[in-house]
Amino acid sequence: MPRVAAAKNSDEKPSKPVYLFSGEDSFRAYEKVKLWQAQFESKYGDLNSQLFYGENLSVSELQGAFESYPFLSEKKIIIIYDFLAEAKDEDLKKTVDLLDDVGDHVVLVFYEHKVPDARKALYKKIQK
Numbered sequence: 001m002p003r004v005a006a007a008k009n010s011d012e013k014p015s016k017p018v019y020l021f022s023g024e025d026s027f028r029a030y031e032k033v034k035l036w037q038a039q040f041e042s043k044y045g046d047l048n049s050q051l052f053y054g055e056n057l058s059v060s061e062l063q064g065a066f067e068s069y070p071f072l073s074e075k076k077i078i079i080i081y082d083f084l085a086e087a088k089d090e091d092l093k094k095t096v097d098l099l100d101d102v103g104d105h106v107v108l109v110f111y112e113h114k115v116p117d118a119r120k121a122l123y124k125k126i127q128k
Contacts, residue, residue: 017107017108018099018102018108018110018126019107019108019109019110020109020110020111020112020123020126020127021033021109021110021111021112022110022111023115024115026113026114029111029112029113030113033079033109033111036077036109037049037077037079040107041077044070044074044075044077045072045073047071047072048070048071048075049076049077049079050076050077050078050079051079051080051081052065052078052079052080052081052083053080053081053082053086054080054081054082054083054084054085054087055082055087057080057087057091059091062080062098063098065078066078066102066103066106066108067103069103069105070105075105075106075107076106076107077107077108077109078107078108078109080108080109080110080111081111081113082111082112082113083095083110083112083122084112084116084117084120084123085112085113085114085116092122093121093122095122096121096122096125099122099125099126110126
């Protein structure tokens with residue numbers, strides 16, 4: 001069964017929409033991400049959907065995606081595949097700080113085809 005974890009802030013503000021899909025059944029987790037993407041695109045348009053892959057993703061590219069606003073819409077979705085597994089430790093640490101600055105217009109989805117390492121700071125940040 002795929003696991004979905006929503007990040008929560010510790011203060012009184014509503015949590016940022018940050019989700020992590022992972023689990024032993026990676027096919028079902030992947031299918032769930034694709035379903036979310038399709039539903040999002042049907043509501044907000046495919047121009048407001050961005051896909052990234054962990055091994056090729058730089059922190060500056062990710063920051064640019066977080067800071068850019070949706071096109072003729074109120075929301076955009078950013079889906080990142082296997083970032084926790086494939087990114088450099090330095091990039092993971094920088095991304096932890098970036099999550100605090102993600103705007104309310106961004107729905108951020110991480111997909112990991114393997115169960116991520118729970119000791120990593122980014123994983124812990126998403127779980128909060």
